[in-house]
Amino acid sequence: MIEGTAHYFHGTKVALRTGDRIVPGHAANYGAGRPAGWVYMTARLEIAVLAAELAADGAGARVYVVEPEAEVEDDPNVTDKKFPGNPTRSYRTRGALRVLGEVTGWTPTEAGRLADLRAFAARTRAEGIEPID
Numbered sequence: 001m002i003e004g005t006a007h008y009f010h011g012t013k014v015a016l017r018t019g020d021r022i023v024p025g026h027a028a029n030y031g032a033g034r035p036a037g038w039v040y041m042t043a044r045l046e047i048a049v050l051a052a053e054l055a056a057d058g059a060g061a062r063v064y065v066v067e068p069e070a071e072v073e074d075d076p077n078v079t080d081k082k083f084p085g086n087p088t089r090s091y092r093t094r095g096a097l098r099v100l101g102e103v104t105g106w107t108p109t110e111a112g113r114l115a116d117l118r119a120f121a122a123r124t125r126a127e128g129i130e131p132i133d
Contacts, residue, residue: 008041010066010097011052021096022066039097040075041066043089049106053114054121063103070095 010022028036042048045063052061068091075090108114 008066009045009048010041010064011048012062013056013060016099018101020099023096038092040092047088050109053109065100066097068093068097
């Protein structure tokens with residue numbers, strides 16, 4: 001666990017149960033949908049909410065408290081390259097994440113911000129910009 005982090009969160013459109021494992025190798029939520037070599041998490045609930053909303057594209061967004069089973073590193077898709085110092089507290093692992101429980105009652109992302117981020121994601125996909133893997 002990253003020092004000072006009590007929990008990690010994972011946002012997705014997939015329905016999971018406590019004890020399930022999230023493993024690399026599934027189609028990525030972003031880009032061309034090729035299998036992801038990493039599993040992603042964040043220490044900030046609002047970032048996991050945003051990831052879930054973007055992945056779900058309007059319905060079925062879910063956020064889980066997760067525990068990594070392997071070493072984690074900063075997520076280079078948002079760390080230093082885009083946001084120096086990792087303010088999103090986003091991480092990735094080649095190992096699994098174990099689901100400890102689902103977060104319910106979270107606050108949705110403001111509609112205008114979510115629309116802007118969906119448009120940005122669509123533009124980057126159209127330009128052929130893929131997540132770093």
